[in-house]
Amino acid sequence: MDSRKSFIAGNWKMFKTCPEAVKTAGQLVKLVAGTNDIDIMIAPPFTALSSVCDAIKDSNVSLGAQNLFWENEGAYTGEVSPGMLVSAGCRYVIIGHSERRQYFGETDDTVNKKIAAAIQHQLIPVFCVGETEKERESKETLSVLDKQVKKGLINLFADKLENLVVAYEPVWAIGTGKTATKEQAQEAHQFLRSLLETSFGNSFARSIRILYGGSVKPGNIKELMAMPDVDGALVGGASLDAETFSQIVNYRE
């Protein structure tokens, strides 16, 4: 029996000013207090990290960032380094989200550099992969995932990746209201685990958490979580409201 701790993560994207972020974080802390058998993370925009860190202090909610740059410091206007995220209180960092790949030139190569940099600074990468609608229609889903995982994790070794979190986020399901069926999610997650097994071995693959992302809501979380290879969720829109997100976290109630 595999014993992967469930993980529910909220990606706030480019939403919420500092005061708004602090307010939502404070509400969430109260709503999920006592849920200790599930890891909980919220990823506010960079500008709110530090204040949200204070708002969730001593709670069971952890802080994540939505992106990083791989250099420690330097003349890279507009970028944020792993060390800066650590100093702002981050434990996790989302890497390779499809919106970054689509709008900001993120490639498998930059994703790989970012994962390596995150690990070096003891930040836990939440590594996002997923196919577009066109790729799914032309039956390329598994080959796309294969390429994203192999290139994203190239030159990285199991002993350094033990905390890695993978997020399967079909691009066609993000923000669209179209969720993958539980069977589609399970098929992709099982395949992702088999890729991890080929590269890093069986016990590694069985220990890594694979989250599903794409229109997760209080109404569909339970059936997704019932699938054997779905270990949690990366939630966008439905994480912006503390009450709704807490219903996803507490989906068993």
Ligand code: PGA
């Ligand atoms: P969504 O976004 O829940 O709004 O579909 C998920 C994500 O982009 O992580």
